[in-house]
Amino acid sequence: MRNKLVYILVFLFFQVISFKLIAQEDQANLSKSNRHCANCHGNKYYSFFNSVTEQDQRKRMNPFFIIDTVAYKQGVHREFSCEDCHASEYNTYPHAPELKLEPKFSCLDxxxxxxxxxxxxxxxxxxxxxxxxxxxxxxxxxxxxxxxxxxxxxxxxxxxxxxxxxxxxxxxxxxxxxxxxxxxxxxxxxxxxxxxxxxxxxxxxxxxxxxxxxxxxxxxxxxxxxxxxxxxxxxxxxxxLCSDCHSTNSILRGKLYKYTAKQLRSTEKGFYNSMFLNEAYVIGANRNIYLNIISLIMLGGAFIGIAIHIALRIIKKK
Amino acid sequence: MENHKLYLYPVWLRVWHGINAICIIILMFTGLSMQYGNIDYPLIPFKTSVSLHNFCGVVASVGFIVFIVGNFLSDNGIHYRFKIRGLYKRFYKQIMYYASGYFKGEPKPYPISEEFKFNPLQRVSYAIAMYVLMPLVIFSGIGLLYPELIVEKIFNIGGVQLTALLHSIMGFFIAFFLLIHLYVASIGKNPLRNYKSIISGYHESD
Known part of the structure; x- marks a missing residue:
């Protein structure tokens, strides 16, 4: 029991160490100028030398201005340096007040x-x-x-x-x-x-x-x-309206399932390709055409059998 | 021939049968409406169908428990037991009766008595309906009502998808059973006699 506990603790220790290393590595992966910004904006706290009080000071970072550096390195804009979108004057601290007024880029820019x-x-x-x-x-x-x-x-x-x-x-x-x-x-x-x-x-x-x-x-x-x-x-x-989605003409086909449904999409057959859309089940929209045919044949057969039986009963009665 | 009146269907069984019948009919139509609903021709509005289907599903499930407990406490359960040996022969006899003997006025191969309420075809089909189809439709129904209970993926196919498939296939078989059950009940000298007896409890033999 004690051995097990030791193993678990050692395992956890290495997990923490490796996680820390990964985080540091990500930080290290940032370009030099980005690392400069991430020193403050990559953390919850930042420190600076207060020239008025002539003391080192540690402050809380505004949570809206914290950049997740790991996520940044995984994002599509990872190759960009902060200065590509923000004014280069941000390089110094305290940031100049008028920088707040700079217009932000839109995607279209x-x-x-x-x-x-x-x-x-x-x-x-x-x-x-x-x-x-x-x-x-x-x-x-x-x-x-x-x-x-x-x-x-x-x-x-x-x-x-x-x-x-x-x-x-x-x-x-x-x-x-x-x-x-x-x-x-x-x-x-x-x-x-x-x-x-x-x-x-x-x-x-x-x-x-x-x-x-x-x-x-x-x-x-x-x-x-x-x-x-x-x-x-x-x-x-x-x-x-529920039936906007829950029907053969489900609007989901033109929306969410657009991404995967291209394979065998057919308007008459609804989501009969649902077997391929494995994750999706929408009542009314997923219908299996083969099951429909089998059930119709079975019902048709039963109705014909009953009709013949009724006809024979009527004939015999006469 | 003297007319016998046999008391075959006790009150609890008739009440269960009646409630179950109403529920199954509503479940069938609401189920059909949800599965085959169309914006332009909704048989029953989707939302109404969902609520009604859920309600009747729960009532029928409770009814099923009543049926199982009732069978356990009374001797009604014995009518659903059958031996596999000679089943084919017994089926053949009964099918031949429906297909030809009945029209020739031959006597029933398996006349109704208190000991043998059902003929071999009824015995097997009722047993399958009550002990196979109903549990499967109820369990898959509970799964769809509480999808968090369902395994997420089975061989890369969504668990909800498979549960829904099982539910609708079982639902279809029950509807199929209902159709034949309703028609076969009308076979006899008086087509309405069997319907009356499931309400009164008494079976009038020929």
Missing amino acids: CHGGDETYAHYQFEDIEIEVDNSVHKNAFGFQFGCAQCHDLHSYKPVARNKKSLIKEIVSADNQMCLSCHNNLSKYQILTDHTKPELLSTHDWLPNQELHFMHVRCIECHTPVTDTIMVSHKILPKEKAVH
């Missing part, structure tokens, strides 16, 4: 009109965002970065290796980062934050829906031309 990124349809996405409920309410204050964390962004929906579950979770996390976080929500508005559980209490099996479909499934219109719809509709226009 870099990705707009670029053939390399044409398949992402950034321009179409911008039009959709411009017509979304968020943009209408908050104007220029609402940019891409409100939902997409540029410091850690990595494509999930457009990654062929992603499971539907991962797509759903990553996507919903974007909405929840404000709608389930009062302090971030209040950056944009003083409105009372709607309680998601009570505003969705009409939805049967709420938890199941939240886990397996994205918010945008009901809160954006179906578009064929764009991969991920960005036009968030006002709540009155969200999908409320």
